[in-house]
Amino acid sequence: MGTQDRLGLHTGPRTATIALLGLGLTLAACSGERDTTAAPPAKAAEERTAWVDGDRIRAANETPGEWLSHGRTYDEQRHSPLDQINTDNVDQLGLAWHFKLDVDRGTEATPIVVDGVMYTTGPYSIVYALNPVTGELLWKFDPGIDRSIAGRACCGVVNRGVAPWKGKIYLGAFDGRLIAIDAKTGEQVWATQTVDTTKNYTITGAPRIIDGKVIIGNGGAELGVRGYVSAYDAETGEQLWRWYTVPGDPNKPAENAAMEAAQKTWFGDVYYKQGGGGTVWDSMAYDPELDLLYIGTGNGSPWNIKYRSEGKGDNLYLSSIVALKPDTGEYVWHYQTTPGDTWDYTATQHIVLADMEIDGDTRPVLMQAPKNGFFYVLDRATGELISAENFVPINWASGIDMETGRPIKTGLADYSDTPKLVVPSPYGAHNWQPMSYNPDTGLVYIPAQITGHLFEDEGKVPAHALNLWNVGLLPMKIPEDPAALQAVGQQFSGKLLAWDPVKQEAAWAVDYASPWNGGTLTTAGNLVFQGTADGRVTAYSADAGELLWESPANTGVIAAPMTYEIDGEQYVTFMAGWGGTFALVAAGAAEDIVRRQSESRVLTFKLGGKATLPPPKNDPITLPNPPALTANAEQIEAGRQLYHGLCAGCHGAAAISSGLVPDLRYMSDDTHAMFNQIVAGARADRGMPSFVHLLPVEQMALLHQYLIKRSHDLVALHDSREAE
Incomplete structure (x- = not known):
């Protein structure tokens, strides 16, 4: 099982810039706030600022005080060898400094710290270069994203960070541009458009760079695009190769043998007319010894396979882990986690590489905990499935057939004829928030979650005029009665889960009232750091899961923390800022737990830190005085359908x-x-964004009437509570 032929086909299962460097200015006005208790500035950066190359990343453990790439190392373990902060003293952590970002929306980046400078991003792909000791702004690069295209993204105007390479900082911008920025000055060096701007492509993920090739994917499957991953020359921005994840028009020649093989697993014509999906919007990892790049691919377009592919076929390479040659983009092997996906069970979640002892042999493995709820361990050289077990409760499958590598479906998630409550939901048992692996404990630390979703067939190929999201499903009938809504919210929960990948079982878990908690960081100090949806930053013992420290963040924290060391002092940084798809769409169902305004900041801690955060935002909300409701029940229901198709x-x-x-x-x-x-x-x-091309005036009126009705509901609820 898990073999491949020489074609590489798997035959078994499976610009506005503020340049302020060196001016010695006090930057309170630029940063929005300045902590006067911070330590003295760090030493000046080396002459060759951010001069990172492959050798330096491969030798990252020789300079453990730096964080050189998205997951610190090419294997994406997110484990730091630093141990100055440890279980004995982590309770002495205090805020060293904080920096306010320009836009208060979802904040998902992992900062880079190299040559004495921190580089990070905020909403709308704005890049910040900061002094990592004081939080002082050195420069800012705003790519000037057109705010009117915010609606192209399924999940917010977020960005997960940058990549440094030989004096430049590389950004995948929300509007599809790949941009090279001078690391010293913050000035743009070049920009390349990587997507068709007439389609709903976006970039939210962080680039990876291998031997001078900048690797970037994109998002947009929910709104109808064809997925791919591309490589660009780091010096010039020239496209070097592109590998599509799903086949295109079958009436045209396939791009390569992998696409020819994939074509046999798709049916009908809807998929290629509407894009097919399979976008590579987040996870990548690289093995320098095998010289293999690993990517995770996304869901189909439309979601519902009944319309996407006549209800049949595996639909390669949706929801798959794929190994490619980074020099050429040549396909090597794949493993599909959810064949024929029809639930948005992407495999774009964090991929981690490690060497571990299994059945007495040391094996090179790849680990992933994708949305579908199974934790996979694969041989990363061949794609062979080593083991797979569900890490949270699920109902769509009872296990994985180890002979075929395929899920054993239960039928409980087949909504083709009747609505079904499916677990996990499209929010996933684990979403984009990175997990981490600690080689000392042998455990993987997963921001896991338990959520369900009522899937219901739309009854036709989705029409953009009725449903902006290209999913082929009716909007979920979220109850509007407060008690029923609270009951739905109680079905959502989260966990910090320490998972043994060899035994395929939990070592310990911490329960959270809400899903959508932050990614994790583990360190040689026997610690696991994580931010939470309820507005805290925390540290647990990595071996036992004991809560050892927490501090307020004033907002939900979803990004993964990182750590670095300067002049012998260790720091831990969290990017704080509530947002992302759950926060936008469903947090109202659990509003008592996670409903809050976002405050996007960089929060950096050290032992004995004395800085303080300002009070959290608490803007008063005045009860509305809605206009009269004039629609009948049928019209209100039509408005509800429009709202959930376009606005929710x-x-x-x-x-x-x-x-x-x-x-x-x-x-x-x-x-x-x-x-x-x-x-x-x-x-x-x-x-x-404008919806004038989707909504005629009479439908705008229906939508408005539904919202007026919901406003009257709110007033009635307030009055009833006052009467109590």
Whole structure:
């Protein structure tokens, strides 16, 4: 099992820049806030700023005080050898400094620290270069993302970070550009457009760089695109190769043998007309010895295989781990975690490489805990499945057939004829938030979650005029009664899960009231660091899961922390900022737990730190005075369908916002008066896209009436609680 022929086909299972360096300025006005208790500035960076190459990344453990690539090392273990901060003294951690980002939205980056400078990103792909000892802004690069295209993203205007290489910082911008920035000055060196801007492509992931090739994918499967991953020359921005993840038009020649093989697993014509999906929007890892690049691929477009592929076929290479040659993009092997995916069970989640002893032999393995709920251990040389077990409760499959490598489906998730409550939901048993691996404990630390979703067939090929998301499903009927909504929210929960990948069982777990907690970092100090949805940053003992330290963050924390050392002092940094798809769409169902405004900051801690955060934002909300409701029940239901097809992805299910974007139940008189103009694009420059091409005026009226009804519901709820 797990063999491959020489074609590499798997035959078994499976610009606005503020340049402030060296000016010695006090930058309170630029940073938004400045901590005057911070330590003295770090030593000046070496003359060759951010001069990172492959040799330096491969030797990262020789300079453990730096964080040179997205997962610190090519194997993406997110484990630091630093141990100055450890189980004995972590309770002495205090805030060293904090830096306010420009936009308060989802913050997902892992900072880079190299040659005495921290490089990180915030919403709308803004890049910041900071002094890692003081938090002082050195320069800022704003790529000038057109706010009107915010609606192209399924999951917020987020960015997961940059990559350094030979004096430049590389950014995958939200609008699809790959940009090279001078690491010293923050000035743009070159920019290359990597996507067709007439389609709903975006970039939110961090680039990886291998031997001078900048590797980047993109997102957009929910809105109808064809996935691919590409390599660009780091010096010039020239495209060197591109590997598509799903086949294109079958009436045209396939790009390569891998696409010819994939074509046999797709049916009909909807998939290639609507893109097919399979976007490579996040995870990658690299093995220098095998010279293999590993990518994770996403869901189909549409989600529902009934319409995407006539209800049949594995649909390669959706929801797959794929090994490619980084020099050429040549396919080597694949393993498909969810053949024929119809639930948005992407395999874009964090991929971790390690060498571990299994059955008495040391094996080179690849580990992934994708959305579908199984923890996979593969031989990373061949793609052979070594083991797989579910790490949270699931109902769509009972296990993995070790002979075929395929899931054993239960039928409980087949919604082709009747609606089904499926676990996990599209939020996944584990989403993009990175996990980490500690070679000392042998455990993987997963930000796991338990969620369910009621899937219901839409009854036709999805029409963009009725459903912006290209999924082939009816909007989930989120209850609008407060008690019923609370009951739904109670079905959502999260865990910090320490998983033994050899025994395929939990070593320990910490339960959280909400999903959507932060990625993890583990260190040689026997620690696991994680931020939480309820607004804390925490540290646990890596061997036993004992909570040893926590500190407030003023907002939900979803990014993975990182650590570095300068002048003999260790620091731990969290990027704080509530956001992402769960926060936008579903947090209203658990609003007592996670409904909050975002405050996007860099938070850096050290032993004995004395800085303090300002009080959290607590803007008062005035009860609305909605206009009269004039629609009948049938019209309100039509408006509800329109809202959940077009608006819930940002403004929240059942019109309950998580606080990241306006809660439309609280619209002012002026907003009600301007409703049609706003829907048509009057506030596009603020990130509210135009829907004039999707909604005729009569449908705008139905949508408006549904929101007026939800506003009246809110007032009635307030009055009933006051009467109690």
